[in-house]
Amino acid sequence: MEITRGSRMLLTKVAKDIKSPVLDYGSKNGEIAVQMDCFFADHNIANKTDIDPVKCFYVSEINEVTTSFNTAIFTAQYSLEFNNMLIEEIMEVLPLKGELLIIISKNYTLNSIEILPWKWKVVAEDNDFTIISIVKSKHFTVNRDKYLEDFTVKTNNIPVDLITDPSIFSNRELDRGTKALLEKVELKEGPLLDIGCGSGVIGIVASKLIKGKITMLDVNLRALKWAEHNAQKNNTSDYETIPNQGFKELGRKNFYQTILSNPPYHSDYSVAKEFIEEGYKMLKMGGTMWFVVKKPNWYLKKFASVFGGVKLIEHDGYSIVYGEKRPIVKKEKEKKTTKKHQKRMESTKKRRI
Ligand SMILES: C[S@@+](CC[C@H](N)C(=O)[O-])C[C@H]1O[C@@H](n2cnc3c(N)ncnc32)[C@H](O)[C@@H]1O
Missing domain, CATH: 3.40.50.150 (Vaccinia Virus protein VP39)
Known part of the structure; x- marks a missing residue:
């Protein structure tokens, strides 16, 4: 080592x-x-x-x-x-x-x-x-206590009371990217996963907008402690918090209607890659995955290759990249035939007649 x-x-x-x-x-x-x-x-x-x-x-x-x-x-x-x-x-x-x-x-x-x-x-x-x-x-x-931040954010006309500490992403205010995502996402009823939940703000707002279980997942146990605390503080009812690195052994194939993330930035995109590839497997057919990012190029390519298509919304200086899980349509392969084979087929046909 x-x-x-x-x-x-x-x-x-x-x-x-x-x-x-x-x-x-x-x-x-x-x-x-x-x-x-x-x-x-x-x-x-x-x-x-x-x-x-x-x-x-x-x-x-x-x-x-x-x-x-x-x-x-x-x-x-x-x-x-x-x-x-x-x-x-x-x-x-x-x-x-x-x-x-x-x-x-x-x-x-x-x-x-x-x-x-x-x-x-x-x-x-x-x-x-x-x-x-x-x-x-x-x-x-x-x-x-002097390290704790206790503040209220408002997005989608929903006020959310948050407590955080300096270990949490955007620990004093709602991140503008997160706000952009929440303002533009089209949510449908059904289980929703907030991957890399931090303070829990995405999951908490989503729980006020749709019915369905909200899963908040993070690799940082301090973040999860605050996500749990904040979910309770805001009377979130149907939710769970899960400590996990990406999707390791989550075992929820074809389960979620929606996956949302403001993903962590790593120059090699290793975490985002796992979120997209493994998240795709966890989506139901017709389910959607929405990411908010600053620079969309890598995400657009990745979503397109995993989902077979991708959409982009630009809002308030951020890019919201999203994709829908659709059935894979397999093209019928044209059968290749040689001239010799074709002749033999035709003569067999004639003989049958
Ligand atoms: C940019 S922050 C977003 C936090 C929160 N969703 C928000 O919008 O304020 C990304 C979060 O992803 C978490 N994270 C980083 N790597 C992760 C991984 N491999 N699996 C799960 N969560 C991860 C970080 O701990 C952090 O809380």
């Missing part, structure tokens, strides 16, 4: 001095947990590791981890707010004198440490990475 440089620095320069038990919170593919043979936790179920499943916790928050540890290791993410929220959550569950080690990429996340409210010290450093340590003292306090 190739190890990212920040993790390697921790393993070579810091690991020998740390106090077990240790929990690695979300290193890439659990690479630190694999090398140290320690506990691993993450809220993204796509971040799979090769370590003993007994030592792995996929949780929406670290306080759901059912083992205690003296040291936690955290690789800082891109968003400052998101980092600080996760750091507070980790500090809260550490025992007194427990240590949090944070791996920070200087080009990516350095600012995070400049506003940390606790005493910290650098334990290792090179040109690209800094590893800092925070030890939990008895003066430690947290205020996790």
Whole structure:
């Protein structure tokens, strides 16, 4: 396994001095947990590791981890707010004198440490990475509520109350692409899947517009926690939330009338490809799949090849690409006959007459 440089620095320069038990919170593919043979936790179920499943916790928050540890290791993410929220959550569950080690990429996340409210010290450093340590003292306090956003959005004349945190896509307002999709989609009664549901806004609005079970699915357990909370807050009745990576073992062939998505962007389109190919199988005959995207070219080609046709609506700077599952009409193959074969057929016909 190739190890990212920040993790390697921790393993070579810091690991020998740390106090077990240790929990690695979300290193890439659990690479630190694999090398140290320690506990691993993450809220993204796509971040799979090769370590003993007994030592792995996929949780929406670290306080759901059912083992205690003296040291936690955290690789800082891109968003400052998101980092600080996760750091507070980790500090809260550490025992007194427990240590949090944070791996920070200087080009990516350095600012995070400049506003940390606790005493910290650098334990290792090179040109690209800094590893800092925070030890939990008895003066430690947290205020996790300050990260929560509580707001109301209005689309299709439907007000929706949402609570989110910085780990959620568009956590302060309704994304304009999502709004464009909701304004243009033509919904029919029947089961609907909101794939990559985030805060749950698409599924919640859809549930006010049509009858039928609403499935909200996401790979991020924090997103699902908020989708569940928001669905209840908005009195959504017939819904379910499913943690899943794409359509892995969903097993609902020919089930959904509608699939909607504001898909995550990945430059290789790997996730979108799975959503479209596997989603097609989950649609009923006559069912439709609607995606909202910024750049439609790849999606238009993909929908056309999977659905045998594609439509496009441009709205408010976004592209809504959609397709309908229709019966495949097989063209009758013309039977090829050689001249010799034709002559033989004709003479047999004559003989019969
Ligand atoms: C652009 S956000 C859209 C969120 C929400 N639907 C909205 O419109 O506000 C994409 C969502 O897809 C989720 N996601 C990314 N990869 C996924 C995968 N492989 N399977 C399921 N969900 C995924 C992300 O966690 C994120 O919540």
